[in-house]
Amino acid sequence: MIHVRGLTRSFGAVEAVRGVDIDVSKGEIVGFVGPNGAGKTTTLRMLTTLLRPASGTATVAGRDLFADPAGVRRRIGYVAQGGTVGPFSEVGEELVLQARLYGLSRTEARERVAGLLEELDLAGCEKRPAGQLSGGQKRRVDIAMGLLHRPELLFLDEPTTGLDPQSRTNLWGHVRRLREESGMTVFLTTHYLEEADALCDRILIIDHGRIVASGTPSELKAVHDAGTLDEVFLAVTGHELREGAAA
Amino acid sequence: MTALAALTGYYLRTSFTNKFAIVFGAVQPLFYLVIFGPLFSRSGVGSWDTLVPGLLVQLGLMSSGLVGFGIVFDQRFGVLERLRVTPTARSTLLFGRVLKDSAVLLVQAAGIIVLGYAFGMRAGPVGVLLGLLLITVLSIGMAALSYAVALTIRMELFAPVMSTLVIPLMLLSGALLPMSLAPTWLDVVSRFTPFRYAVEALRALFAGSYTSPTVLWGVLVTLVFVAAGFTIGTKVYQRENT
């Protein structure tokens, strides 16, 4: 579903991503884990056609990222770290617009939005401005934005950052259900190792723009003779995940 | 096509629910009309038919020229990125916005013209309608450029930079006092701004000379301006936002 080799990208003198290889198969939930500033968002924005890589090759959802960015866009959903809706905008109206930009007719868009709001426990939020929703509700609206066109592959950038523990586990449930019901592939970033452990089939650890370890949570723990992913992280990077992180 | 219709409809709905903002966007030319107009029309420099065309170009600068401010919020809240990740062409994303802006401008311009008639403007309906068309087309270029600037300079600079920049552009266009009164150097400088040609063409249209060279020049300059503005706007819209 994702095949990436040697992806790089700098911002001025900052080498944000320095040669990343990624392989994700259909139906996997893969966690992209690393501290703030590791290069997670930059990688995701490259894979979703929003940023041009400086070098590398990439196939995303079966389409070449460089040759057919529009084809990639049609097949993926992307939920950015910073949210998707302004505080004064009505949730339903924004979702219907988004659906229509994915090519749904007005009627299809309305039906799809109503269905998704129901599925994501957001029924009744349609007419409300996003600014009035709880953190968890707002994040689920963001996720709905990425699901309108039933993508094969969903990118979620820090979907649970800033949520309370209960909203986080609730959101994990939704992500698992998406995979179970539609076979969707999910590539998500997080800087919570326990989240990666609980939710993801496989984990890629990124630090300073490079992938330093990858495997299933149990493989990683076994290889590094560690009880938790925090210990794995310390072993492969030489520092704690939260160290110096502004999160 | 469905995307463009959806976008334009969406932007129109969100704009026209805020009627205050529509009036407020035209507040400067309205002030000039009501407070400066009565003086101007008795000054011997020109009539209401000279002033109203100028105020329409002023409106274009103040209303469409400052629309970029709205996109600053879209960028901050992630709306822009969410739109950009859809398969809808980026030129369509821009065009949907700009169509809304020119519709808003059309409504504001119509308001000013109606008030102008109330004060004593005499221009014939054909000239006025052609003038409205010209100013609406001009506003497409202005709005596109405004978005380009907003997406290029630092967010917090947009409002101060643009609201300052539009003042000399407006004065140089001869919108308030015709450039025929200007000393040579000012006259020369003003010929380098596209808005002067629009003002003069509008005045000619309001005076009933639909095919004068002034009108042709105004139309030509406006079309070039719109083409350039939209091309630049699309380029900037397509560029990744880092």
Ligand SMILES: Nc1ncnc2c1ncn2[C@@H]1O[C@H](COP(=O)(O)OP(=O)(O)O)[C@@H](O)[C@H]1O
């Ligand atoms: N638009 C940008 N302009 C300049 N530097 C950036 C930009 N985006 C990211 N960076 C830098 O690139 C590095 C990686 O950032 P990012 O990919 O956002 O990390 P993460 O998502 O893992 O926290 C950081 O040093 C960050 O400051």
Ligand SMILES: [Mg+2]
């Ligand atoms: Mg990030």
